[in-house]
Amino acid sequence: MKESVPSPPPGSAGIVETRHLDLPGTVRLDSGRELSGVRVAYETYGRLAAGRDNVILVCHALSGDAHAAGVARTPAAEPARDGFGAAGRPRGLGWWDGMIGPGKAFDTDRYFVVSTNFLGGCGGTTGPSSPDPATGRPYGPDFPVITVADMVGVQRAFLDALGVERLAAVAGGSLGGMQALEWAVRHPGRVDAVIAIASTHALHPQGVAWNAIAREAIMRDPDWQDGRYHGTGRAPDAGMGVARMVGHVTYLSAPALEEKFGRRLQSSDAIRHTLTEPEFEVESYLNHQAAAFVRRFDANTYLYTSRALTYFDLARQHGEGSLERALSGVSARTLLISFSSDWLYPPSASREIEEALRALGKPVEAHVIDAPYGHDCFLLEEARQTPLIRRFLG
Amino acid sequence: MKESVPSPPPGSAGIVETRHLDLPGTVRLDSGRELSGVRVAYETYGRLAAGRDNVILVCHALSGDAHAAGVARTPAAEPARDGFGAAGRPRGLGWWDGMIGPGKAFDTDRYFVVSTNFLGGCGGTTGPSSPDPATGRPYGPDFPVITVADMVGVQRAFLDALGVERLAAVAGGSLGGMQALEWAVRHPGRVDAVIAIASTHALHPQGVAWNAIAREAIMRDPDWQDGRYHGTGRAPDAGMGVARMVGHVTYLSAPALEEKFGRRLQSSDAIRHTLTEPEFEVESYLNHQAAAFVRRFDANTYLYTSRALTYFDLARQHGEGSLERALSGVSARTLLISFSSDWLYPPSASREIEEALRALGKPVEAHVIDAPYGHDCFLLEEARQTPLIRRFLG
Incomplete structure (x- = not known):
């Protein structure tokens, strides 16, 4: 019998498969605990340039996974993209397929786009449902409480293992944007550009x-x-x-x-x-x-991911309460996109980041897209984000 | 041993006790079902005038009860008023004590204010925790699904039993405001004035x-x-x-x-x-x-109360989809108060009622109070509602 592989839609990053990489050594966490045997699930789209200078890391949000673009060779039973706009999407399509591919916002004709499932995830990267090497059984509540910085630490170790030293850009929406911002603060020497969409430096108390x-x-x-x-x-x-x-x-x-x-x-x-x-x-x-x-x-x-995103607080963690101080070491150019109807990660949060970066004399560009679908706009309004991102990266 | 009765604060409706009245006959519900042996928990404040023309019915919201004003002779272990502004309130104080009492918005020197626990409640009126006469055990899920109109039906039967034919006003906030509006639509001949605060003619889909x-x-x-x-x-x-x-x-x-x-x-x-x-x-x-x-x-x-308030829809129930048609029989003067920061029962909902009444040439007054505490303003912003209500009633 012939294997039934879905055919990629035009402009797609193609048929893809999530791969896995086991990190060498141990990962030291914010909490002081260490994890060994960390596995990272990832996908890549496009080609790594000889100079290894065309890498864009894409970070996903709470319920996402590594399958950001293209069509999965083995589609999951339930797509990571649900809610509005999910009906009618081809089976196995990545959650940000509209943004990643040839000629798209993250142009795979030009960039080597890397997407990992974050630490603590359940999409193939080590997380609470992974076996605890100490017992052979799933970690469950014995998994250490992690932070956004820990997610970024694993991404950095993963890129080290891949031999990627610098990122042309790191991008993400929501919790993905937090990871992008954390990259800019934690590893200023390794990031040329940051794209934080529908995100914040610290979730407001209602969130x-x-x-x-x-x-x-x-x-x-x-x-x-x-x-x-x-x-x-x-x-x-x-x-x-x-x-x-x-x-x-x-x-x-x-x-x-x-x-x-x-x-x-x-x-x-x-x-x-x-x-x-x-x-x-x-x-x-x-x-x-x-x-x-x-x-x-x-x-x-x-649970772990929700806790990590509520903990995230650039000013508290890196600036002794001052967002400006926290961002003072950033060297990347920054693009901030927010959506008028997003009340969970509202435009005001992006504006605070913009103002702090401006006060520091750092290059920042901010856009508020007028769109009605709330926070989910970062998934739904791909077409309107595309020219902003292409121009910023270009 | 002397009985320890809390002393009422100055300007209070006094020491009060919730009383109970058993309705004669049966109550026929919107669903077609009937309830017999309905008991109503109630309190009254002020004196009934000889002409019985000074009655104001106050309707409570989802988590309220009949104890709206004064100090309970036997305070409940947990007050019905919680959240912001609850700390420091004298023990046993009614949930709308700031609004009901001598010289207050609902002035007990002038009006006879009646407050009942609504049908389906758990504050002494017949509800799902009351004994089912058929079994002697609590109704539980055998209690009929009720509507706001059913709550109003029981209030009407209760006032009949009290010998009260007309209401000088019916007033409430949130679900209480829905009851007030239902009164105006269902019994136009019995209501002189309606005061609906932080309320709506139909909860929006997010609600x-x-x-x-x-x-x-x-x-x-x-x-x-x-x-x-x-x-x-x-x-x-x-x-x-x-x-x-x-x-x-x-x-x-x-x-x-x-x-x-x-x-x-x-x-x-x-x-x-x-x-x-x-x-x-x-x-x-x-x-x-x-x-x-x-x-x-x-x-x-x-559960029952939440269902009743989501069902409430004046246009659907009384106007074949038209709010104007639903309100066409209203003869009461209407006062609408909403709060700028209330996103659950937003000012726009009150505005829709106002516009429909205005289009019908009916007397209506609407105010939006600029206040930061959201929907709970109807409890917290008593001082700013008071002059509006006194002027409207005066």
Whole structure:
């Protein structure tokens, strides 16, 4: 029988496969703990130039993975891209395929684009669902609490192993943008340009609250079992579903929900006086999102990653409370893109970074794209980000 | 031993006690079902005039109860008023005490103010935690699904039993405002004035989503036991806690959380790399709110009430999709108050009601109070609502 390989759409980075690399030695973490035997899942698109000077590292957000572009040779059962705009996407397409490929924002005719699953992830990189070398069983809650800086540390070690010394750019949206900013602060000598999209230097307290609620929903689920659910036949699917619903609503804007669903009922023109069944279309939609997410994502990874992104605070971690001081060593050019309707990572957060960099006399360019879909715009508004990124990189 | 009765603060409606009245006959519900033996918990403040023409009905919101004003003779262990502004409130004070009393917005020197716990509540009025006459056990999920119109129907039957034919005004905030609007539409001949504060004619889809998430959090808790948790020694406290956290964040604004908590850590100046412990002050605050709410509130009441308020839709229920048509029979004067930072029941919702009433040539007055505390302003900004309400009623 012939193997059925999906054909890549025109302009695609092609048929790709996630590969894995085992880091030599140990990785020392912010918490003081060490991890050995760290494996990194990654994909690359385009060709590494002889001078190794055309590398762009793309960093993913909370629920992403290494499969950023092209069509997976072996598509996952559930795509990492869900929510608005997910319906009708070809099966196996990377989560940022609209941005990465020949002639696209991150132009693979020119750049060698590298995408890794971050430390703590559940997409092939070492994380809480990976086997603990000490026991052979999944780490679970014995996995060390990690930070965005730890994710960046593993990316750096990975690039070292690949023989890549400098990055032409590091780019990402949301938590991916945090990693990009951390790169600029932590390794100024290795980054030429930073592209932080729909991101922040420190999540505002309401965002901290939403993340705390999502984590509580998981940890209060008895099937979480203090994080030791692997191998028990039970997982905190109920709590994960609630966590995803909370996340999903914070990623969208109220007007976007109004436009897409309004107050339309699911099954009829009149209310059915039901307590337990979804009645409004938006209720069914959230249930569907929750069910799909639970099938593809590890609950502990959600917890660790959510904690890392709420901890992220450039001023606290690098500037003794001053964002300007934290950014004082940055040498990369910076591009900041935010979206008018994003209330989770609002334009004001990007503006604070912009102002601090400007006050330091550093090259920075900032754009607010007027678009209605909230935080998810960084995935949905690929076409409008493309010229900004191409011009910035060009 | 002398009985220890708290002394009422100056300007208070005095020491009060929640009383109960059993409605005669049966109550027919929107769903077609009937309830018999309905008990109503209520309080009154001020004196009923001989002409019975000075009655103001005050309607409470999702988590409220009949104890709106004065000091309870027997204070509940957990006050119905929590969140911002709750600390330092005298024990046993009603949830809207700043609004109801001698010389206050609802002036008990002049008006006879009546406050009932609504149908489906857990504050003494018949609800899902009340005994089902058919079995003697709590209704639980056998309680009929109710609507805001059903709450109003019970209030009307209650006032009939009291011998009150007309209301000088009906007033409430949030879900309480929905009841007030329903009164104006359903019983135009019995209401002289409507005061709907931080309310809406139909919750927007994002609000529907938040409510669905809160209900999911409760119903996915295995201790909910399909609603039959009474008498089992287990209750869905974990899910209720998550539901309350979601609610609480939607009742506040992002700037209010920024101002009150910022990104301050709970226990130290540096992060502790903990997954399970609250780390930020806002996380501890939410945990505390959740724990207090679980102690005082019935989970099924939360479910039924949340469903009722998402169902509420004046245009759908009374106007074949047209708000103007729904309001065409209103004869009461209407006062609408909203708050600039309220994103759950935003000023735009009040504006839509205002515009529909104006288009119909009906007397309406609308104010947007510029205040930072989000939806909870209807509880917190008593001082600024007072002159508006006094002038409107005067």
